Amino acid sequence: xxLELKDFTVKNKVKVARIEKGGLNQGDLAKLVGVTRxxxxxxEAQKYNPTIRVCLLISKYLERPLDELFxxxx
Amino acid sequence: xxLELKDFTVKNKVKVARIEKGGLNQGDLAKLVGVTRxxxxxxEAQKYNPTIRVCLLISKYLERPLDELFxxxx
DNA sequence: GTAAAAAGTAAAATATATGTTACAATTTGA
DNA sequence: TCAAATTGTAACATATATTTTACTTTTTAC
Numbered sequence: 001x002x003l004e005l006k007d008f009t010v011k012n013k014v015k016v017a018r019i020e021k022g023g024l025n026q027g028d029l030a031k032l033v034g035v036t037r038x039x040x041x042x043x044e045a046q047k048y049n050p051t052i053r054v055c056l057l058i059s060k061y062l063e064r065p066l067d068e069l070f071x072x073x074x
Numbered sequence: 075x076x077l078e079l080k081d082f083t084v085k086n087k088v089k090v091a092r093i094e095k096g097g098l099n100q101g102d103l104a105k106l107v108g109v110t111r112x113x114x115x116x117x118e119a120q121k122y123n124p125t126i127r128v129c130l131l132i133s134k135y136l137e138r139p140l141d142e143l144f145x146x147x148x
Numbered sequence: 149g150t151a152a153a154a155a156g157t158a159a160a161a162t163a164t165a166t167g168t169t170a171c172a173a174t175t176t177g178a
Numbered sequence: 179t180c181a182a183a184t185t186g187t188a189a190c191a192t193a194t195a196t197t198t199t200a201c202t203t204t205t206t207a208c
Contacts, residue, residue, distance in 0.1 A: 010127050025184060039166055041186065048165065049127045051195080053084050056146050066140040072130050099154060113196055115156065122195065125165080 012070045015044040017062045033057040086144045089118040091136045107131040 018024050030040035035054060043050050043058075059066045092098050104114035109128060117124050117132075133140045 010130065027184080036167055037185085038168085038187085042166090045186080049125045051123045051125055051165070052129045052144050053123045053146070054165090055126045055129075056084065056144065059141075060146075060148075066144070067133075070126050070130065070140070072127070072134075074134075100156095101154075110197055111155085112157085112198085116196090119156080125195070128195090 010046070010049050010070060010072055012043065012046060014040075014058055014062070014069060017064050017069060018044075021062055029058070029061060032061045084120070084123050084144060084146055086117065086120060088114075088132055088136070088143055091138050091143060092118075095136055103132070103135060106135045 018026070018029055026040050026044065027037045030037045033040070033054060034057065039050075039054075042048055043054070055066060055070055059069055062069070092100075092103055100114050100118065101111045104111045107114070107128060108131065113124075113128075116122055117128070129140060129144055133143055136143070
């Protein structure tokens with residue numbers, strides 16, 4: 001059984017970055033980005049693999065580069 | 075009718091970056107990343123919105139930062 | 149010029165990101 | 179403390195990313 005795409009778990013520091021930004025809760029960020037709070041919760045919990053569009057909007061509103069917010073360790 | 079998520083079109087320069095890397099065709103890159111050639115074709119044609127995992131792997135194999143490869147114009 | 153390779157594309161099926169609703173657990177501030 | 183705000187989570191529904199198969203068009207190399 002070879003290495004599958006899903007073996008590369010995407011890690012992120014969205015939660016840390018959001019809190020460092022200050023005064024922004026999950027619901028606020030979700031609303032800015034245009035997803036539900038539940039989706040933002042799952043992203044912060046690293047439970048799945050968002051689309052680049054959502055990531056770009058998170059990057060924009062948290063004012064952090066994509067490469068700083070999302071990575072895979074290999 | 076307010077602004078929807080889908081109004082933010084994701085742009086990318088994957089095709090340019092792949093060709094600049096040299097000696098890598100769509101099929102090669104697709105195989106490295108672990109998606110089909112058709113998916114890579116649609117991504118390069120900017121027909122849709124890939125997941126961050128696929129983007130991270132493209133970034134890795136093309137040796138370009140995410141922020142350089144993908145963006146939204148607003 | 150022509151054959152082979154690469155790229156573009158499309159329809160139908162499948163996997164999964166995201167939404168909706170609802171409730172429980174935890175944290176925060178008075 | 180205790181109530182309110184925030185966060186975690188779960189089942190089910192929906193939208194869409196990705197696959198599969200297959201064919202056409204364009205590019206490349208001889």
